[in-house]
Amino acid sequence: MTKSKLQISLTAPNGREVSLNSGLFINNEFVSSIGNETLRPVDPATEVEICHVEAANSNDVDRAVTAARTALNSPSWRDISGSERGALMNKLADLMEKDSEILATLESWNGGKPYASVVGLELPAALGCIRYYAGWADKLHGQTIPTHSKKFAYTIKQPIGVCGQIIPWNYPILMAAWKLGPALATGNTIVLKPAEQTPLSMLYVAGLVVRAGFPPGVINIVNGYGKTAGHALATHPDVAKIAFTGSTVTGRLIQQVAASTLKKVTLETGGKSPLIVFNDADIEQAARWAHCGIMSNQGQICTGNSRLLVQSGVHERFTKRFVELVEAHKVGDPFDKDTFQGPQITKAHLEKILCYAKGAEKEGAKLETGGQACGEEGFFMQPTVFSNVSSSMAIYREEIFGPFAAISSFDEEDQAIRMANETEFGLAASIFTKDIKRWHRVSTQLDAGMVWVNSSTDSDFRVPFGGMKQSGIGRELGEAGLEAYMQIKSVHVNLGLDL
Numbered sequence: 001m002t003k004s005k006l007q008i009s010l011t012a013p014n015g016r017e018v019s020l021n022s023g024l025f026i027n028n029e030f031v032s033s034i035g036n037e038t039l040r041p042v043d044p045a046t047e048v049e050i051c052h053v054e055a056a057n058s059n060d061v062d063r064a065v066t067a068a069r070t071a072l073n074s075p076s077w078r079d080i081s082g083s084e085r086g087a088l089m090n091k092l093a094d095l096m097e098k099d100s101e102i103l104a105t106l107e108s109w110n111g112g113k114p115y116a117s118v119v120g121l122e123l124p125a126a127l128g129c130i131r132y133y134a135g136w137a138d139k140l141h142g143q144t145i146p147t148h149s150k151k152f153a154y155t156i157k158q159p160i161g162v163c164g165q166i167i168p169w170n171y172p173i174l175m176a177a178w179k180l181g182p183a184l185a186t187g188n189t190i191v192l193k194p195a196e197q198t199p200l201s202m203l204y205v206a207g208l209v210v211r212a213g214f215p216p217g218v219i220n221i222v223n224g225y226g227k228t229a230g231h232a233l234a235t236h237p238d239v240a241k242i243a244f245t246g247s248t249v250t251g252r253l254i255q256q257v258a259a260s261t262l263k264k265v266t267l268e269t270g271g272k273s274p275l276i277v278f279n280d281a282d283i284e285q286a287a288r289w290a291h292c293g294i295m296s297n298q299g300q301i302c303t304g305n306s307r308l309l310v311q312s313g314v315h316e317r318f319t320k321r322f323v324e325l326v327e328a329h330k331v332g333d334p335f336d337k338d339t340f341q342g343p344q345i346t347k348a349h350l351e352k353i354l355c356y357a358k359g360a361e362k363e364g365a366k367l368e369t370g371g372q373a374c375g376e377e378g379f380f381m382q383p384t385v386f387s388n389v390s391s392s393m394a395i396y397r398e399e400i401f402g403p404f405a406a407i408s409s410f411d412e413e414d415q416a417i418r419m420a421n422e423t424e425f426g427l428a429a430s431i432f433t434k435d436i437k438r439w440h441r442v443s444t445q446l447d448a449g450m451v452w453v454n455s456s457t458d459s460d461f462r463v464p465f466g467g468m469k470q471s472g473i474g475r476e477l478g479e480a481g482l483e484a485y486m487q488i489k490s491v492h493v494n495l496g497l498d499l
Contacts, residue, residue: 006023006031006054007021008022010050013109013333013335014105014108014109014115016102018102018105020203021203021207022054023053024064024223025206025222026060026220026222027067028214028217031054031063032054033054033055033057033060033224035055035059037057038052039052039054039055039196039199041053041197041200044342044346044378045333045342045377045379046377046378047347047379050109050110050200051200053200054223056193056222056224056228056232057224057228060222061229062232062236065191065239066238067216068189068190068220069162069238071215071216071217071218072159072161072162074215074217076215077187077217078187081138082139085134085138085184085185086137086185089130089184091213092208092209093131093134095208096205096208097127100119100127101119102204103118104123106201107172107173107200108334109334110172110197110198110201111169111172111197111198111345112298112342112344112345113297113334114334115335117296117297125174126173126174126176126177129177129178130177130180132181133184134181134185136182136185136479137184137186140185140186140482140486141157142154142488149495150494150498151493152492152495153490153491153492154491154493155491156488156489156491157186157486157487157488158486159486159487160240161188161189161239162189162190162238162240162241163189163190163191163239163485164191164193164241164242165183165191165192165193165242165243165244166193166242166244167179167192167194167245168246169195169196169197169198169345170297170301170345170401171297172195172198173201176194177461180219181481182476182481182482182484182485183243185482185485186482186486188485189218190218190219190220191220191221191222191233192221193223193224193229193230193233194221196224197345198345203221206219226250231257234257234258235257235260235261241264241485242258242265243266244268245268245269246269247269247399248399248425248471250269251269265474266472266474266475267474269302269470270399270425270470270471271303271399271425271427272306272396272399273305273306273425273427273428274307274420274423274429274446275289275293275305275307275309275429275430276309276310276416276429276430276442277308277309277310277314278314278433278435278438280433280435281434282432283314286318286432287318287322288325289430289432289454290305290322290430291322291325292456293430295326295340295383295403296457298341298342298344298402299400300345300401301457303427303459305428305456305457306399307405307406307420307423308322308406309408309409310408310409311410311411311416315409319368319385322385322405322407329383331374331381331382331383341403343380343381344379344380344381346379347379349402350373352402353381353401353402356395356400356404357386359394359395360389360393360406363394363395365386365387365389365390365393365406366386367384367386368387369382370383370403371384381403382403383403383404384403384405385404385405385407386404386405386406389406389407389408413438413441413442416442417442420447421446421447424469425467425471426468426470427448427449427466427468427471427472428450428467429450429451430451430453430456431443431451431453431454432453432454433453433454439453439454449471449475450464450465450466460477462477463477463478464476464480465477465481
């Protein structure tokens with residue numbers, strides 16, 4: 001395949017013409033894979049193949065890492081000021097904003113995401129994240145440390161090195177921004193692997209990296225399969241850090257293989273987040289946030305409030321209103337402005353969700369609504385709600401990652417806390433109550449890295465994001481997200497003449 005053939009022109013379902021490069025982005029150039037392997041992304045709304053793009057093997061990953069390693073030590077990146085790094089990042093954000101409709105089209109087409117949500121929420125959040133970290137780039141510094149009269153000591157914060165970043169298919173651009181932002185602000189170089197299902201939007205961003213003026217090798221984007229490209233990245237001896245967002249199962253594997261070279265690792269993995277509704281809650285507010293928190297993005301949200309724990313006094317009223325909201329939202333074409341829920345990402349994922357629905361009925365849960373696939377084509381799932389769910393049921397314990405809510409009842413506060421914590425996950429939780437003492441008390445007792453009070457899943461790039469237990473290691477976002485991409489060097493200066 002010659003380089004000219006890597007340029008492809010596509011016509012999206014909304015009629016927009018999009019031109020992008022299908023190659024691997026290495027050293028500011030688009031290149032063919034050494035093994036001539038390809039990915040074939042599919043439109044989940046129609047089940048139609050969109051195009052072919054290059055897929056990296058281990059040799060391709062080695063090329064990308066070599067480019068990143070060279071850039072790390074090149075004066076064109078190593079010696080520029082934090083202000084200059086920040087300016088490059090802001091330029092990239094500006095270019096992404098200018099082409100936001102193209103990016104949203106690719107994100108919606110390739111991932112089944114409602115176009116209106118990408119344009120109105122996800123892209124602004126991604127751009128805000130990049131600009132936020134651009135502002136940090138010239139504000140990172142060490143300390144001077146008093147010791148004694150004949151010694152001066154200080155610390156320097158330096159980049160870790162080449163960072164491997166593996167992003168998921170549920171929020172490709174947003175998750176890339178979460179990882180690119182702090183890594184670039186702190187002076188690292190990057191090899192980023194998009195999910196094999198959703199490579200298109202990041203291929204377009206790769207072209208903007210060149211236009212923004214980043215030196216060759218600073219940002220490399222290699223599409224590929226997890227078992228080949230992802231494994232090669234996690235085991236490469238010149239990769240100093242791996243940042244991963246995805247399933248807990250894959251996160252465990254990455255931690256295991258990364259240990260062979262003692263890489264720094266941050267993992268954001270699965271969740272089974274509880275949303276607790278107390279008797280004194282505003283039921284309309286709780287129902288609306290619960291609906292948004294589990295049904296948006298087709299329920300493919302790591303922090304999604306998939307377990308709804310409702311106090312007995314308001315259980316019936318909350319369930320009724322929640323089901324009304326679920327049944328009212330539109331499932332359909334992602335490019336229809338009224339669509340709230342698009343298709344699931346793949347046929348296999350849809351079938352997994354359907355299996356949970358069948359199993360729940362067999363285990364004795366009550367189906368309130370949904371439970372079936374819908375539509376004549378595409379991977380569409382009815383939004384599904386089960387009540388009378390006990391802690392022994394699979395839908396209570398396991399991450400489903402779909403538009404699927406399980407409702408359980410509790411009587412006392414201590415019982416709610418115990419139920420919320422009886423899971424291997426600890427990513428997020430939500431509390432709905434008007435009692436300020438209760439929300440402080442309960443928040444401290446929940447095994448969750450993030451707690452929302454009277455809202456759900458409304459993360460902010462200025463606030464740390466991450467979980468406890470099997471939900472991951474480390475934190476992204478906010479000032480805390482910078483620490484994962486820096487290492488501290490201590491400098492001891494002898495001011496005396498004697499030994």
